[in-house]
Amino acid sequence: MTDITALEPFRRLSETSHRLLAGGTVTHRFDAGRTIIEKGQDVSGAYFVLEGRLRVFSLLPGGKEATLYFIEPGETCVLALNSLFNDLLYPAWVQTDSDTRVAVIPGRVYRALFATEPDIQDLTVQTLSTLVFRLMAELDQVHGQTLEQRLAGLLLVRASGRGVVRLTQQEMASHIGTTREVVARLIGRLSARGLIQSGRGAVTLHDRHALSVLAGGQDG
Amino acid sequence: MTDITALEPFRRLSETSHRLLAGGTVTHRFDAGRTIIEKGQDVSGAYFVLEGRLRVFSLLPGGKEATLYFIEPGETCVLALNSLFNDLLYPAWVQTDSDTRVAVIPGRVYRALFATEPDIQDLTVQTLSTLVFRLMAELDQVHGQTLEQRLAGLLLVRASGRGVVRLTQQEMASHIGTTREVVARLIGRLSARGLIQSGRGAVTLHDRHALSVLAGGQDG
DNA sequence: ATCCATGTGTAGCTTTGGCTACAGATTCCG
DNA sequence: CGGAATCTGTAGCCAAAGCTACACATGGAT
Structure with a gap:
């Protein structure tokens, strides 16, 4: 184009x-x-x-x-x-x-x-x-949504086919309108529940279904 | 019309x-x-x-x-x-x-x-x-605004010429997206500071200027 | 005059989220 | 190889706001 x-x-x-x-x-x-x-x-x-x-x-x-x-x-x-x-x-x-x-x-x-x-x-x-x-x-x-819900939604929307989200925590924070520390906390929680896995500059989704339920079920 | x-x-x-x-x-x-x-x-x-x-x-x-x-x-x-x-x-x-x-x-x-x-x-x-x-x-x-700011803004916008806002606390809560109790608390605070006076089904503004400063100065 | 519906005033507890302050990890680059 | 920059992981504290639960006030209706 x-x-x-x-x-x-x-x-x-x-x-x-x-x-x-x-x-x-x-x-x-x-x-x-x-x-x-x-x-x-x-x-x-x-x-x-x-x-x-x-x-x-x-x-x-x-x-x-x-x-x-x-x-x-x-x-x-x-x-x-x-x-x-x-x-x-x-x-x-x-x-x-x-x-x-x-x-x-x-x-x-x-x-x-x-x-x-x-x-x-x-x-x-x-x-x-x-x-x-x-x-x-x-x-x-x-x-109406908590940051956890918004983060879950963001991850689902921005995930690649193989479930990798290439964003730093700071970037995620910018997208959902909060601070880096809060994102870290949320990621820690999701990670503890086995829904995702955190890594430098990226997050890997392990349970999209659970995430989408969390996010409020807009997505499959 | x-x-x-x-x-x-x-x-x-x-x-x-x-x-x-x-x-x-x-x-x-x-x-x-x-x-x-x-x-x-x-x-x-x-x-x-x-x-x-x-x-x-x-x-x-x-x-x-x-x-x-x-x-x-x-x-x-x-x-x-x-x-x-x-x-x-x-x-x-x-x-x-x-x-x-x-x-x-x-x-x-x-x-x-x-x-x-x-x-x-x-x-x-x-x-x-x-x-x-x-x-x-x-x-x-x-x-970006706290409920107190949003409430102040609402009061300014909905005030009559003589500074009376004919809304119940429940209605105010609906406008700014919170609950009645929170509005009561906020009104209590504003009232304690002398900015407004509360009454049944209405609030009277006593210091519009202070309110508009509070609200973030969109209004005179 | 009393009762009922509606509205207001408070209090206490809990959750969420923001802020501060680090400590460690990874990557990049010289 | 070593240092700087960037990123992540935690912890603790605090304020904002939501929820529950009443007590009291007002005004209208019977």
Whole structure:
């Protein structure tokens, strides 16, 4: 995936729109771990991830982080869209999770496309809707689940096929919005119960079923 | 405000769209305190509040509630829109807060309007965006604020001009997602510090400034 | 006048989670 | 090989918040 025009929603654009898009879009590449948008920043365009992954998170008092969601290749950063349409300031932080290429469509170009292209209208609504659901789910979790449950969920979601989760305790803590020590404690408990096995920079799952029951049974 | 066609976004519709809207829309009236949408329900249309107020909340383990936001006259329930466009199940509960009249536009009608009417497209995006920001703000709060801060915020937001908040402790608890006892304890503390005065079914604010500092200074 | 429903005020106990402070382990690099 | 950086494992303490259990107050209804 090398060009924004290769992305599904941009395939069926009219000739004019296509030229507008091609002329206005800028592609950036960022190294892993770079902060590319900060809270309160004035966002200038719609961001589409071409390669790599972006992590959107909010910053809690005391410097803790909590991951809200990821933006994968082919997806767009809705918060940016959002800021775009409302002239609001961006309400969170965005970092690259790995080396990432991003296409930025300037605000006025995107708005023009939105006005005339049904596919862009659908894409926009679709993307916003998806975000709303992700946020609702996240909110439910934060509200109602213990950290142990949230950790179990995280491990299940981030496990490779063979049940290995390549995250440090500090990273896990960031994702679920707590501190390293608490994660260590939780991992110690899960490990004592035989559900997982801890190692440097990674955790191995031994009983996914029990974990998913623990997490609240969203997953098989 | 008696008819949906009186609402701003529906004013400039084409003749065809107007007929479609008028023909397809159904108006309901609900008494205060009725649950009109439950979580997991399949939502059939776009809800617009004509009179009264709807409260959208999520249900936490143990039967606690947490208010996400309100829908005022002229506004629409975005979650419903959302479910509509994604064929997803509604992710929260909706109750009437007072006696309320609601116009329901069936899904297929709304989708048809969205496809052809710029005003509806804008309205949809605008509404979704607003919701995203409300949810982000709520998430930040839940994540990072103590219940005392959240209570202070609630009191400030819900106070009448003369500084009276007409809510029972149970209702306050529902709004901020905790239990009655905890609210009583918090009120006791605030009251001991002279910031408020408690009474049956109401609280009187004595020092808004101190409260807003406490809440984190979002408000004057 | 009494009773009942609703609302408020307290107290004590427990769990969860945050903070501090280390000690050991592993990896990387020079 | 040795040291620095990074990561993990524990322990203890404390505050926040949830749960249980009452006692008391208020207001409306009969």
